[in-house]
Amino acid sequence: MITVALSKGRLFDDFIKYLEEKNLDKYSGVLKEKSRTLYTTSGNVRFIFAKGPDVPVYVERSVADIGIVGSDTLEEDAFSYLNVSELPFGQCHFALAGPPNIERFETIASKYINIARKFFNDEQQAVSLIHLNGSVELAPILGLADGIVDIVQTGSTLRDNGLIEYQKILDVQARLIANKQTFYTKEDDIYEFLSEIGVIE
Protein backbone atom coordinates (compact mmCIF):
# COMPACT_ATOMS: atom_id res chain seq x y z
CA MET A 1 0.00 0.00 0.00
CA ILE A 2 1.32 3.45 -0.87
CA THR A 3 -0.14 6.81 0.08
CA VAL A 4 -0.41 9.72 -2.35
CA ALA A 5 -1.14 13.23 -1.06
CA LEU A 6 -3.05 15.37 -3.55
CA SER A 7 -3.37 19.14 -3.52
CA LYS A 8 -7.04 20.15 -3.46
CA GLY A 9 -8.39 22.82 -5.81
CA ARG A 10 -7.27 23.56 -9.32
CA LEU A 11 -4.50 20.93 -9.47
CA PHE A 12 -6.89 18.23 -8.29
CA ASP A 13 -9.21 18.81 -11.26
CA ASP A 14 -6.20 18.85 -13.61
CA PHE A 15 -4.95 15.56 -12.20
CA ILE A 16 -8.34 13.89 -12.74
CA LYS A 17 -8.37 15.14 -16.35
CA TYR A 18 -4.85 13.77 -16.79
CA LEU A 19 -5.92 10.35 -15.44
CA GLU A 20 -8.99 10.33 -17.69
CA GLU A 21 -6.86 11.01 -20.75
CA LYS A 22 -4.83 7.94 -19.84
CA ASN A 23 -8.02 5.89 -19.29
CA LEU A 24 -7.05 5.29 -15.65
CA ASP A 25 -10.65 5.08 -14.45
CA LYS A 26 -9.56 3.01 -11.45
CA TYR A 27 -8.11 6.21 -10.03
CA SER A 28 -10.12 9.02 -11.66
CA GLY A 29 -13.39 7.32 -10.69
CA VAL A 30 -12.75 7.10 -6.94
CA LEU A 31 -11.16 10.54 -6.90
CA LYS A 32 -14.20 12.21 -8.46
CA GLU A 33 -16.59 10.26 -6.28
CA LYS A 34 -14.73 10.91 -3.01
CA SER A 35 -13.44 14.42 -3.56
CA ARG A 36 -15.49 15.76 -0.62
CA THR A 37 -14.04 13.31 1.87
CA LEU A 38 -10.54 13.45 3.33
CA TYR A 39 -9.12 10.29 1.79
CA THR A 40 -10.00 7.32 -0.38
CA THR A 41 -8.41 4.11 -1.62
CA SER A 42 -8.13 2.40 -5.01
CA GLY A 43 -6.46 -0.99 -4.98
CA ASN A 44 -2.98 -0.57 -3.61
CA VAL A 45 -3.09 3.23 -3.49
CA ARG A 46 -4.51 5.45 -0.78
CA PHE A 47 -5.14 9.10 -1.72
CA ILE A 48 -5.21 11.88 0.88
CA PHE A 49 -6.72 15.23 -0.11
CA ALA A 50 -4.85 18.14 1.45
CA LYS A 51 -4.41 21.87 1.16
CA GLY A 52 -1.51 22.57 -1.18
CA PRO A 53 1.02 23.70 1.45
CA ASP A 54 0.27 20.59 3.57
CA VAL A 55 1.23 18.15 0.78
CA PRO A 56 5.03 18.57 1.23
CA VAL A 57 4.54 18.36 5.02
CA TYR A 58 2.82 14.98 4.63
CA VAL A 59 5.58 13.78 2.28
CA GLU A 60 8.44 15.07 4.42
CA ARG A 61 7.02 13.33 7.50
CA SER A 62 6.31 9.97 5.78
CA VAL A 63 2.54 10.29 6.13
CA ALA A 64 2.46 10.19 2.33
CA ASP A 65 4.97 8.40 0.10
CA ILE A 66 4.18 10.59 -2.88
CA GLY A 67 2.81 14.10 -3.28
CA ILE A 68 1.34 15.92 -6.26
CA VAL A 69 1.57 19.66 -5.72
CA GLY A 70 2.25 22.93 -7.53
CA SER A 71 5.84 24.12 -7.81
CA ASP A 72 4.60 27.46 -6.38
CA THR A 73 4.13 25.74 -3.00
CA LEU A 74 7.51 24.00 -3.19
CA GLU A 75 9.29 27.25 -4.07
CA GLU A 76 7.61 29.33 -1.35
CA ASP A 77 8.68 27.23 1.63
CA ALA A 78 11.56 24.85 2.35
CA PHE A 79 10.76 21.15 2.71
CA SER A 80 12.75 17.95 2.52
CA TYR A 81 11.64 15.58 -0.27
CA LEU A 82 12.77 13.90 -3.49
CA ASN A 83 11.92 15.81 -6.63
CA VAL A 84 10.78 12.96 -8.89
CA SER A 85 9.19 14.56 -11.92
CA GLU A 86 7.41 17.50 -13.44
CA LEU A 87 3.83 16.74 -14.48
CA PRO A 88 2.24 18.01 -17.71
CA PHE A 89 -0.49 20.11 -16.08
CA GLY A 90 -1.01 23.04 -13.71
CA GLN A 91 1.01 25.42 -15.89
CA CYS A 92 0.92 29.07 -14.88
CA HIS A 93 3.46 31.63 -13.73
CA PHE A 94 4.33 34.15 -11.06
CA ALA A 95 4.25 37.76 -12.19
CA LEU A 96 4.78 41.24 -10.86
CA ALA A 97 1.58 43.15 -11.67
CA GLY A 98 0.07 46.53 -10.89
CA PRO A 99 -2.00 49.39 -12.28
CA PRO A 100 -0.67 50.91 -15.55
CA ASN A 101 2.00 53.62 -15.41
CA ILE A 102 3.76 52.67 -12.20
CA GLU A 103 7.35 53.85 -12.60
CA ARG A 104 8.76 52.35 -9.45
CA PHE A 105 7.08 49.87 -7.11
CA GLU A 106 7.38 50.70 -3.44
CA THR A 107 4.86 48.45 -1.68
CA ILE A 108 4.04 44.92 -2.84
CA ALA A 109 1.29 42.64 -1.56
CA SER A 110 1.56 38.88 -2.03
CA LYS A 111 0.43 35.53 -0.70
CA TYR A 112 3.90 34.28 -1.67
CA ILE A 113 6.02 36.55 0.47
CA ASN A 114 9.24 34.51 0.11
CA ILE A 115 9.05 34.36 -3.68
CA ALA A 116 8.35 38.11 -3.75
CA ARG A 117 11.27 38.81 -1.41
CA LYS A 118 13.68 36.73 -3.47
CA PHE A 119 12.58 38.42 -6.69
CA PHE A 120 13.16 41.95 -5.39
CA ASN A 121 16.43 40.93 -3.73
CA ASP A 122 17.65 39.53 -7.05
CA GLU A 123 16.56 42.76 -8.75
CA GLN A 124 18.35 44.70 -5.98
CA GLN A 125 15.22 46.76 -5.49
CA ALA A 126 14.09 47.80 -2.02
CA VAL A 127 10.34 47.37 -1.56
CA SER A 128 8.04 47.02 1.43
CA LEU A 129 6.28 43.62 1.40
CA ILE A 130 2.80 42.93 2.80
CA HIS A 131 1.69 39.35 3.33
CA LEU A 132 -1.97 38.74 2.49
CA ASN A 133 -3.97 35.52 2.62
CA GLY A 134 -6.50 36.27 -0.10
CA SER A 135 -7.86 38.79 -2.64
CA VAL A 136 -4.37 40.05 -3.41
CA GLU A 137 -5.63 41.65 -6.63
CA LEU A 138 -7.68 44.00 -4.44
CA ALA A 139 -4.58 45.50 -2.76
CA PRO A 140 -3.80 48.16 -5.41
CA ILE A 141 -7.50 49.17 -5.63
CA LEU A 142 -7.63 49.61 -1.85
CA GLY A 143 -4.38 51.57 -1.77
CA LEU A 144 -2.74 48.87 0.36
CA ALA A 145 0.09 48.30 -2.16
CA ASP A 146 1.10 49.68 -5.53
CA GLY A 147 1.88 46.24 -6.93
CA ILE A 148 1.35 42.54 -6.35
CA VAL A 149 3.31 39.33 -6.88
CA ASP A 150 0.82 36.62 -7.74
CA ILE A 151 0.13 33.56 -9.85
CA VAL A 152 -1.23 34.36 -13.31
CA GLN A 153 -3.13 31.75 -15.32
CA THR A 154 -5.26 33.36 -18.00
CA GLY A 155 -4.70 36.95 -16.89
CA SER A 156 -8.44 37.59 -16.53
CA THR A 157 -8.21 38.33 -12.78
CA LEU A 158 -5.60 41.00 -13.49
CA ARG A 159 -7.70 42.51 -16.31
CA ASP A 160 -10.90 42.45 -14.22
CA ASN A 161 -9.12 44.53 -11.59
CA GLY A 162 -7.45 46.97 -13.98
CA LEU A 163 -3.97 45.52 -13.46
CA ILE A 164 -1.30 44.73 -16.02
CA GLU A 165 1.61 42.33 -15.90
CA TYR A 166 4.97 44.11 -15.58
CA GLN A 167 7.32 41.16 -15.40
CA LYS A 168 7.19 37.38 -15.45
CA ILE A 169 8.98 36.01 -12.38
CA LEU A 170 8.83 32.22 -12.47
CA ASP A 171 7.10 29.36 -14.29
CA VAL A 172 4.81 27.15 -12.21
CA GLN A 173 3.57 23.63 -12.88
CA ALA A 174 2.51 20.47 -11.08
CA ARG A 175 5.31 18.36 -9.62
CA LEU A 176 5.50 14.83 -8.26
CA ILE A 177 7.59 14.53 -5.10
CA ALA A 178 8.44 11.55 -2.90
CA ASN A 179 9.49 10.81 0.65
CA LYS A 180 13.26 10.33 0.90
CA GLN A 181 13.07 7.00 2.74
CA THR A 182 9.95 5.21 1.48
CA PHE A 183 10.88 5.96 -2.14
CA TYR A 184 13.42 3.17 -1.65
CA THR A 185 11.74 0.96 0.98
CA LYS A 186 8.47 0.84 -1.03
CA GLU A 187 10.24 0.93 -4.38
CA ASP A 188 8.15 -1.74 -6.14
CA ASP A 189 4.74 -0.30 -5.24
CA ILE A 190 5.86 3.24 -6.01
CA TYR A 191 7.35 2.28 -9.39
CA GLU A 192 4.17 0.43 -10.29
CA PHE A 193 2.07 3.54 -9.59
CA LEU A 194 4.49 5.91 -11.37
CA SER A 195 4.50 3.61 -14.36
CA GLU A 196 0.69 3.38 -14.40
CA ILE A 197 0.29 7.14 -14.43
CA GLY A 198 2.99 7.51 -17.11
CA VAL A 199 5.58 9.33 -15.03
CA ILE A 200 8.19 6.64 -15.77
CA GLU A 201 8.36 4.18 -18.70
Add this chain to the structure above:
Amino acid sequence: MITVALSKGRLFDDFIKYLEEKNLDKYSGVLKEKSRTLYTTSGNVRFIFAKGPDVPVYVERSVADIGIVGSDTLEEDAFSYLNVSELPFGQCHFALAGPPNIERFETIASKYINIARKFFNDEQQAVSLIHLNGSVELAPILGLADGIVDIVQTGSTLRDNGLIEYQKILDVQARLIANKQTFYTKEDDIYEFLSEIGVIE
Protein backbone atom coordinates in the same frame (compact mmCIF):
# COMPACT_ATOMS: atom_id res chain seq x y z
CA MET B 1 -17.25 57.56 4.45
CA ILE B 2 -15.79 54.84 6.67
CA THR B 3 -14.52 51.42 5.63
CA VAL B 4 -15.29 48.23 7.57
CA ALA B 5 -13.30 45.04 6.88
CA LEU B 6 -15.30 41.88 7.49
CA SER B 7 -13.94 38.39 7.96
CA LYS B 8 -15.48 36.02 5.41
CA GLY B 9 -16.86 32.64 6.43
CA ARG B 10 -18.55 31.75 9.70
CA LEU B 11 -18.23 35.19 11.32
CA PHE B 12 -19.71 36.86 8.27
CA ASP B 13 -22.94 34.83 8.59
CA ASP B 14 -23.05 35.55 12.33
CA PHE B 15 -22.65 39.30 11.71
CA ILE B 16 -25.55 39.30 9.22
CA LYS B 17 -27.74 37.48 11.76
CA TYR B 18 -26.71 40.05 14.39
CA LEU B 19 -27.68 42.92 12.05
CA GLU B 20 -31.01 41.28 11.23
CA GLU B 21 -31.86 40.94 14.92
CA LYS B 22 -31.32 44.68 15.23
CA ASN B 23 -33.46 45.33 12.12
CA LEU B 24 -30.50 46.95 10.39
CA ASP B 25 -31.64 45.91 6.90
CA LYS B 26 -29.68 48.80 5.36
CA TYR B 27 -26.55 46.78 6.14
CA SER B 28 -27.68 43.14 6.25
CA GLY B 29 -29.43 43.53 2.88
CA VAL B 30 -26.41 44.73 0.91
CA LEU B 31 -24.11 42.29 2.71
CA LYS B 32 -26.23 39.28 1.79
CA GLU B 33 -26.68 40.47 -1.76
CA LYS B 34 -23.02 41.28 -2.36
CA SER B 35 -21.29 38.57 -0.36
CA ARG B 36 -19.73 37.10 -3.51
CA THR B 37 -18.08 40.35 -4.54
CA LEU B 38 -15.05 41.90 -2.85
CA TYR B 39 -16.69 45.01 -1.42
CA THR B 40 -19.96 46.90 -1.26
CA THR B 41 -21.32 50.18 0.09
CA SER B 42 -24.36 51.16 2.14
CA GLY B 43 -24.82 54.87 2.69
CA ASN B 44 -21.77 56.17 4.46
CA VAL B 45 -20.19 52.74 5.06
CA ARG B 46 -18.06 50.69 2.70
CA PHE B 47 -17.62 47.00 3.55
CA ILE B 48 -14.61 45.00 2.37
CA PHE B 49 -14.81 41.20 2.53
CA ALA B 50 -11.47 39.65 3.46
CA LYS B 51 -9.94 36.43 4.71
CA GLY B 52 -9.81 36.53 8.52
CA PRO B 53 -6.05 37.06 8.90
CA ASP B 54 -6.15 39.94 6.37
CA VAL B 55 -8.68 41.96 8.39
CA PRO B 56 -6.13 43.21 10.99
CA VAL B 57 -3.68 43.94 8.14
CA TYR B 58 -6.27 46.19 6.48
CA VAL B 59 -6.99 47.91 9.80
CA GLU B 60 -3.34 48.33 10.78
CA ARG B 61 -2.55 49.91 7.40
CA SER B 62 -5.57 52.29 7.35
CA VAL B 63 -7.19 50.56 4.39
CA ALA B 64 -10.09 49.88 6.75
CA ASP B 65 -11.11 52.06 9.69
CA ILE B 66 -12.85 49.21 11.47
CA GLY B 67 -12.45 45.44 11.40
CA ILE B 68 -14.73 42.64 12.57
CA VAL B 69 -12.69 39.50 13.13
CA GLY B 70 -12.33 36.50 15.44
CA SER B 71 -10.13 36.84 18.51
CA ASP B 72 -8.38 33.62 17.31
CA THR B 73 -6.83 35.62 14.45
CA LEU B 74 -5.87 38.50 16.73
CA GLU B 75 -4.24 36.15 19.24
CA GLU B 76 -2.30 34.14 16.65
CA ASP B 77 -0.36 37.03 15.11
CA ALA B 78 0.76 40.46 16.31
CA PHE B 79 -0.89 43.51 14.77
CA SER B 80 -1.26 47.15 15.74
CA TYR B 81 -4.88 48.28 16.26
CA LEU B 82 -7.32 49.60 18.85
CA ASN B 83 -9.33 46.95 20.64
CA VAL B 84 -12.78 48.61 20.68
CA SER B 85 -15.21 45.94 21.77
CA GLU B 86 -16.12 42.29 22.00
CA LEU B 87 -19.13 41.32 19.90
CA PRO B 88 -21.86 38.94 21.04
CA PHE B 89 -21.27 36.27 18.39
CA GLY B 90 -18.61 33.90 17.05
CA GLN B 91 -18.19 32.16 20.41
CA CYS B 92 -16.01 29.05 20.40
CA HIS B 93 -12.75 28.02 22.05
CA PHE B 94 -9.29 26.63 21.46
CA ALA B 95 -8.70 23.15 22.80
CA LEU B 96 -6.04 20.50 23.01
CA ALA B 97 -7.58 17.35 21.54
CA GLY B 98 -6.48 13.88 20.56
CA PRO B 99 -7.47 10.22 20.50
CA PRO B 100 -8.54 8.76 23.89
CA ASN B 101 -5.90 7.43 26.29
CA ILE B 102 -2.95 9.63 25.34
CA GLU B 103 -0.83 9.94 28.47
CA ARG B 104 1.66 12.44 27.20
CA PHE B 105 1.46 14.45 23.97
CA GLU B 106 4.68 14.56 21.98
CA THR B 107 3.71 15.88 18.55
CA ILE B 108 1.00 18.46 18.01
CA ALA B 109 -0.47 19.66 14.70
CA SER B 110 -2.21 23.03 14.48
CA LYS B 111 -3.17 25.83 12.13
CA TYR B 112 -2.52 28.16 15.08
CA ILE B 113 1.10 27.41 15.72
CA ASN B 114 1.76 30.45 17.93
CA ILE B 115 -1.21 29.77 20.19
CA ALA B 116 -0.13 26.12 20.46
CA ARG B 117 3.47 27.12 21.25
CA LYS B 118 2.40 29.57 23.94
CA PHE B 119 0.11 26.98 25.55
CA PHE B 120 2.82 24.32 25.82
CA ASN B 121 5.39 26.89 26.95
CA ASP B 122 3.03 27.97 29.74
CA GLU B 123 2.51 24.32 30.64
CA GLN B 124 6.31 23.83 30.59
CA GLN B 125 5.81 20.83 28.34
CA ALA B 126 8.20 20.14 25.46
CA VAL B 127 6.33 19.08 22.31
CA SER B 128 7.14 19.05 18.63
CA LEU B 129 4.80 21.36 16.68
CA ILE B 130 3.68 20.85 13.07
CA HIS B 131 2.02 23.70 11.22
CA LEU B 132 -0.82 22.61 8.93
CA ASN B 133 -3.10 24.70 6.75
CA GLY B 134 -6.17 22.49 6.79
CA SER B 135 -7.78 19.20 7.90
CA VAL B 136 -5.95 19.33 11.23
CA GLU B 137 -8.36 16.75 12.67
CA LEU B 138 -6.88 14.25 10.20
CA ALA B 139 -3.38 14.50 11.71
CA PRO B 140 -3.84 11.90 14.51
CA ILE B 141 -5.59 9.47 12.11
CA LEU B 142 -2.69 9.77 9.66
CA GLY B 143 -0.09 9.35 12.38
CA LEU B 144 1.27 12.82 11.70
CA ALA B 145 0.73 13.98 15.30
CA ASP B 146 -0.68 12.50 18.49
CA GLY B 147 -2.68 15.61 19.31
CA ILE B 148 -4.04 18.83 17.83
CA VAL B 149 -4.66 22.39 18.99
CA ASP B 150 -7.73 23.65 17.17
CA ILE B 151 -10.89 25.69 17.43
CA VAL B 152 -13.87 23.77 18.80
CA GLN B 153 -17.43 24.95 18.19
CA THR B 154 -19.93 22.13 18.64
CA GLY B 155 -17.36 19.37 19.06
CA SER B 156 -18.83 17.37 16.19
CA THR B 157 -15.64 17.53 14.08
CA LEU B 158 -13.69 16.03 16.99
CA ARG B 159 -16.30 13.29 17.55
CA ASP B 160 -16.49 12.47 13.82
CA ASN B 161 -12.74 11.84 13.85
CA GLY B 162 -12.63 9.84 17.10
CA LEU B 163 -10.97 12.66 19.04
CA ILE B 164 -11.74 13.94 22.53
CA GLU B 165 -11.04 17.29 24.14
CA TYR B 166 -8.27 17.10 26.76
CA GLN B 167 -8.06 20.72 27.81
CA LYS B 168 -9.69 24.04 27.02
CA ILE B 169 -7.01 26.57 26.08
CA LEU B 170 -8.67 29.89 25.29
CA ASP B 171 -12.11 31.39 24.63
CA VAL B 172 -12.71 32.85 21.18
CA GLN B 173 -15.30 35.37 20.01
CA ALA B 174 -15.81 38.12 17.46
CA ARG B 175 -14.07 41.42 18.16
CA LEU B 176 -14.39 44.91 16.74
CA ILE B 177 -11.06 46.63 16.19
CA ALA B 178 -10.18 50.06 14.80
CA ASN B 179 -7.29 51.85 13.15
CA LYS B 180 -5.27 53.84 15.68
CA GLN B 181 -5.33 57.11 13.71
CA THR B 182 -8.66 57.20 11.87
CA PHE B 183 -10.56 56.21 15.03
CA TYR B 184 -9.94 59.84 16.04
CA THR B 185 -9.81 61.64 12.68
CA LYS B 186 -13.10 60.05 11.53
CA GLU B 187 -14.59 60.03 15.02
CA ASP B 188 -18.10 61.23 14.08
CA ASP B 189 -18.68 58.73 11.27
CA ILE B 190 -17.23 55.86 13.28
CA TYR B 191 -19.31 56.66 16.38
CA GLU B 192 -22.44 56.88 14.25
CA PHE B 193 -21.79 53.39 12.86
CA LEU B 194 -20.86 51.90 16.24
CA SER B 195 -24.00 53.38 17.76
CA GLU B 196 -26.17 52.05 14.92
CA ILE B 197 -24.89 48.50 15.37
CA GLY B 198 -25.26 48.74 19.14
CA VAL B 199 -21.57 48.57 20.09
CA ILE B 200 -21.82 51.89 21.96
CA GLU B 201 -24.87 53.58 23.48
